[in-house]
Amino acid sequence: MEVTVVGAGVIGLMTALSLEEHGHRVRIVAAATGAQITSAVAGAVWFPYRTGPADKVAGWAARTRAWLEDLARTTPSAGVDVLTGYEITPTSDEPWWSAACELEWVPAPVTGAPGAWRFVAPRCEPAIFMPWLEAQLVATIERRVVLDLAAEAGDVVINCTGLGSRELCDDRELQPIQGQVLITAPGHADLGVSITDDRDPDAIFYVIPRRGELVVGGIARAWTGAEPPQVDDTITQRILRQAAALGIRVGDVHRINTGLRPFRASVRLEREGRIIHNYGHGGAGYTLARGCAEDVVGLLG
Numbered sequence: 001m002e003v004t005v006v007g008a009g010v011i012g013l014m015t016a017l018s019l020e021e022h023g024h025r026v027r028i029v030a031a032a033t034g035a036q037i038t039s040a041v042a043g044a045v046w047f048p049y050r051t052g053p054a055d056k057v058a059g060w061a062a063r064t065r066a067w068l069e070d071l072a073r074t075t076p077s078a079g080v081d082v083l084t085g086y087e088i089t090p091t092s093d094e095p096w097w098s099a100a101c102e103l104e105w106v107p108a109p110v111t112g113a114p115g116a117w118r119f120v121a122p123r124c125e126p127a128i129f130m131p132w133l134e135a136q137l138v139a140t141i142e143r144r145v146v147l148d149l150a151a152e153a154g155d156v157v158i159n160c161t162g163l164g165s166r167e168l169c170d171d172r173e174l175q176p177i178q179g180q181v182l183i184t185a186p187g188h189a190d191l192g193v194s195i196t197d198d199r200d201p202d203a204i205f206y207v208i209p210r211r212g213e214l215v216v217g218g219i220a221r222a223w224t225g226a227e228p229p230q231v232d233d234t235i236t237q238r239i240l241r242q243a244a245a246l247g248i249r250v251g252d253v254h255r256i257n258t259g260l261r262p263f264r265a266s267v268r269l270e271r272e273g274r275i276i277h278n279y280g281h282g283g284a285g286y287t288l289a290r291g292c293a294e295d296v297v298g299l300l301g
């Protein structure tokens with residue numbers, strides 16, 4: 001089939017790759033690519049965060065994890081590495097996403113927390129992984145804004161526009177959630193370990209190592225501003241205080257990035273005539289991308 005994918009974030013590129021692997025002829029149209037989009041800001045570790053619905057997320061996340069682990073093993077140049085993930089939770093109850101992988105309750109690898117859930121956590125480096133994905137494609141990216149999905153060419157049009165669907169589909173269930181991360185030198189952190197401290201939902205903390213730096217966050221609150229968020233110094237200072245309190249010695253701050261997660265209580269993955277929607281992955285686009293892309297292929301029939 002001739003398929004147009006709208007959007008070139010992790011969801012659009014992964015969907016295009018899955019479609020080409022199944023023999024479809026793909027063209028991609030996107031308003032922006034590279035460092036300008038949400039997918040470039042992500043810590044990009046496998047971790048089902050601020051997304052739903054729980055029953056579908058488990059399957060999408062499990063399939064994506066298997067695919068990423070395989071890629072890390074076979075293709076180091078794709079920028080994916082397998083880390084050990086820890087989630088520090090308010091109680092020792094299993095996290096809502098526990099069906100997506102094997103979890104073990106273990107002593108927390110930080111100061112001041114009794115225990116944590118440990119799991120295998122593949123992590124993508126967006127600056128390597130996104131160009132790698134693009135390089136796997138036969139399709140090239142046409143840069144322009146789409147105002148009407150139905151007017152796009154092809155047998156089927158796949159909508160992977162993330163937050164763009166608020167306007168494009170007039171979808172008010174799609175809500176921006178503010179993010180802010182510090183990119184620091186590795187300091188004395190363990191580059192094989194990703195840690196999330198979820199005990200205070202208003203002050204989420206995480207450290208996600210890349211090959212030569214750390215991503216240290218964060219914040220996750222509804223964003224109502226008309227313009228994208230600017231760097232907030234009070235958030236930066238709070239993140240650094242949390243790192244110190246947990247005994248995580250991060251290095252010098254190199255830069256600070258902000259972004260908006262495209263949150264929806266349920267990822268929209270459904271067919272509407274010639275259009276298939278695949279957007280609203282919240283804080284988990286990298287965690288769900290492959291499983292969702294495979295479901296899109298399935299909807300083509």
Ligand SMILES: Cc1cc2nc3c(=O)[nH]c(=O)nc-3n(C[C@H](O)[C@H](O)[C@H](O)COP(=O)(O)OP(=O)(O)OC[C@H]3O[C@@H](n4cnc5c(N)ncnc54)[C@H](O)[C@@H]3O)c2cc1C
Pocket residue numbers: 006007008009010011012029030031032033037038039040041042043044045046047144145146147160161162163164165168178179180181217218258259260261262279280281282283284285286287288
């Ligand atoms: C600080 C932060 C940390 C994060 N950490 C993680 C993490 O550790 N793990 C994880 O799994 N997820 C994480 N996320 C979430 C993840 O980044 C998103 O879920 C994911 O990037 C969404 O991808 P997307 O392709 O849907 O959207 P985007 O990356 O926003 O891409 C959307 C694409 O659609 C295009 N587009 C939009 N509107 C139009 C239009 N009208 N016409 C044409 N093109 C259009 C855009 O130009 C762009 O190419 C994080 C997010 C933030 C902000």
